[in-house]
Amino acid sequence: MAQSTSQSSSLNQAEGTWLLPSNRKLRNLVSISLRNISLADPCPSRSRSKAIDDDALPQTLKSPAKLVALREQKALGHSRSSTDLHAVLEEAATHSAATDEAVVNGSPVAGEQKQRTPGAALDSPRRPEFKRLRRRSTIEWANATPQKRQERLENMTKERMADVFFSVHVKCVEEPVYVSETVQKTMNPTFRHIAWLNCGPGVTRRKELSLRVWARGAKLGSWQQLLHLKLELSALQYLGRSLDDLDRSLPQNAVLFHMIDGIYTSFSDSLSDYGPPGPDSSQRKKTAASQRSLPTSSFDALLRLSKLDDSIQDALATRDQLAHGLEVLLQNNRQALCERDEVAETEDRLMTIDYAKKTVEKQLEKAQKQQEEKRQSLSVRRRLMKTDSVLRGAIAKKMRQDRSDSYTSRDEHDATRRAVQNQRRRVCEDIQRCYPIETVDGKTLGFSIRELHLPNSEDLDLEQPEVVSAALGHVAHVLQLLAFYLKQNLPYPVIPRGSNSTVYDPISLLQHNSRSASANAEQTLRTYPLFSKSVPRFRFEYAVFLLNQDIRVLLESAYNLRVLDIRQTLPNLKYLLFVATAGEGELPARKAGGVRGLMRVPALERSGSQDSTASGMSGLTLIGNGKPRGAADRLREISGKGKNAVPV
Structure with missing residues (x-):
């Protein structure tokens, strides 16, 4: 423990870390990332940081696996693949394997072992069982189509992908203090920065934490706990400022802690395998290599290696001989092969020309049909244009004949229009004499019609109801006459009956409690009285409002005039009569x-x-x-x- 602590402190000083191991708290943790996620348990026989097929590396020339392969009793055969090597246990015991090897190879070492006494064998400890290596066939991969290979690669990649998230727990807190987001379909997830704003100082000042990593693969339907680590931040091992400084591969399910001063992790092995190289790392490697005792190879192993090398050289020579023979055969038949290729190209070109010929014939036939259709269309257009030309000539001739009469008709139309306007002026003047509208002394904007004072819509209670209803009846009669002579429709027709006049509203219908749906009942509801006795007050006021609307509509539609205040009934009607009687010239006399x-x-x-x-x-x-x-x-x-x- 002291040795690992000293190594960690030396690395921290080499890299210039900011935090001492005792000062690492949860608030210094920025984020967490995982590398080389594996949902299955790793193979126990595979050594860490060693590839399966790394035979070409210098450090594996005398590996235990090769020594086991050299002791195999099987005959030498061609390798069907060099990928995905699986280990199998030896079927026979170590003693029987050594005996068979002596019989096959005739090794003197094996003879000496055969002459040894049984007591010596009992005294020496038994060697552990070895494993032989067997190669898997990949001929199916070699003959597969590119689409099939791509599909298999995608399936293999999909099986390794997983959805991952983690949660951080501390002691004395039942719920997790932080739950990360879910990173989908990944092998090396990197999570977002951790936000400690919602955690109090009792959580952020802790040194220990419990990390749980949850994963869900393609074959797994539910979430499963992948890792559960209980660790202290002071025991983490420093890797460097970034992962770019790391020259060794990380193990499966490696958890990286991103602190404010660099990247940390927690390994089960020594720190020297994964820590960043120091200034004297090469010297330490040389010292360790000099102190390491390397085992030597036996005579049988060297002999089998020699035979293996001879077989490989024979195979290479056979391959070169076959390649040379094929090349000579191709050179001798080059002319025939070229002629065959030319024949195929010529046939292909002829087929292309034939297809182009048929296409051009179809296009020509289509063009001829379009030409015939356009000719027929042009002939029809010519006939129509000729007929239209004759018709336009007749119309032009008639227009020349009627042009002289148009001036006379225009003058007559203007004279008739002026006469109609003057007659309207005369009729409006007669209406104004029949229903004189005069001002009332002592009242601002106070007017009376036929000596009956009618206040505005807001002050109708200032006069007696009989006077108001009679004045409104006169106004309704005047509006009906003006609408008839001016040829303007009233939106709300009036029914003048003296002091019992009414207004009909065909547009809207006020809400009522009656459930009768007959036509007479609806017409009665749409008829509003211009008198206030024996009727609801709101119906009388609504009738006055409709009457004022009729005056406004007559002013706007007949003379394009705008009403300033719709509540002034008699002033607006007086204004309407004044505008209707205005004009140039004297009023015409009434015809007998x-x-x-x-x-x-x-x-x-x-x-x-x-x-x-x-x-x-x-x-x-x-x-x-x-x-x-x-x-x-x-x-x-x-x-x-x-x-x-x-x-x-």
């Missing part, structure tokens, strides 16, 4: 007999009737002194309220 019901038609009148007499008298008042009267005066005259009303 414009309204058929106001005309006197003798053929259709009921003679002797008071109604017909009143109608006839009213028809005479349409034109008085050549001056047309307003629509309001005529309506008053018909209803009997005018100054010149005809008594009934």
Whole structure:
């Protein structure tokens, strides 16, 4: 123990480590990595850091394995493979093997051993059983296809791969203090840096730890514990700053601890086999080699080695002779072989030319078909173009004939449009006279229609309900007339009935508790009153809102005007009538007999009737002194309220 500690300290000083063995704590551990993972138990007969087929290395010229192979009694044969050598126990005892070897080889050493007394054999300890080496056949590999070889190599590699993770445990803590991530399909996993932030000083200041490595291979369906190490950080062995300084291979399932000052590990062997070479390593090797006692070879071993060398030389000579014979045979028949190759190339070229010929014929046939189709398409296009040319000529001739009439039609259209606009102005002026909208003294933005004051939508309670409903009925009637004369559809149709007017909403339906699904019930629910008596308040307010929406839609759709405040009902309606009556020139006079019901038609009148007499008298008042009267005066005259009303 003292010797290993001194060696470790000398290596630390040689490499310039920062930490003393007593100062290594868990907080100095940066990460952990594994090398040469093996899920199966290693072969006990295989020596560590020695390859199976390393016969060419100088240190294996006189290995015990070769001495055992030289003592085999089997005849010399050709080697079928040089890979994957397996060891087998000797079938016979050591004494019988030595006797048979003396009979076959005639060795004097064996004769002397035969003449030895049995007592001497009993006095000397019995040598351990040796193992002979047998080679496995790989002819199946030699004759396999590259795909098969690749598949076998992948299967072999897959069997060695494994999914690995580790956990770190300390005493007095039941759960692991750290669990790493899982590295999949690897033989040499390198894990991430360990984060000790979640661990307290009671864990990070410890020197001992328990490391458990878990693995899951391709053949294993579940996780298995691969390693369980209980160690102290002070007993770790230093390897160097990095693995590049290591000149020897690591054993199976080697665990490397990456500290802040370098890489450490824990070996069961001495540190001199794996530690970094020091400045006097070569001198120590020479001293160890001089002090080592090497065993010498026997005469039988040298004789068998000589026979083996002769057999190898004979095999090499036979190989060279066969190669020379094959070369001479090829040289003698070179002309015939060349002609055979030329014939094969010519046949291949002819087949290629024949295939190209058939391909060109198919392309030619396809091109001819396309040419015929294009010719037919062109002929059809020519006929269509000719027909279209004749039609365009006729249309152009007609356009030249109608061009002179287009100016006249355009002037007539403009005149008609102006006349319609002027008639609309006159009609709107008559509506404004029938339903005058005037300001109310002492009230800002206060207006009345036919002397009925109508506040805005928020102050409807300032007037009596009868006055408000009557004013809203007048507004509904005005909107219906304007929509008719301006040819604009109202989104919410109004039904003017005086103080019992209503508004219909075909777009939305308010929530209700009634479960009736009939058409009449739905129409009733969509009809909202413009009066507040005997109806829910919210339906009356919603009806006023729909009425204001109709005014806004008329302004925007007919005149592209924007409403500033939708709650001002009468100001917005006054603005609409003002814009509708605006225009250039005087208002046109109403044509006589414009309204058929106001005309006197003798053929259709009921003679002797008071109604017909009143109608006839009213028809005479349409034109008085050549001056047309307003629509309001005529309506008053018909209803009997005018100054010149005809008594009934």
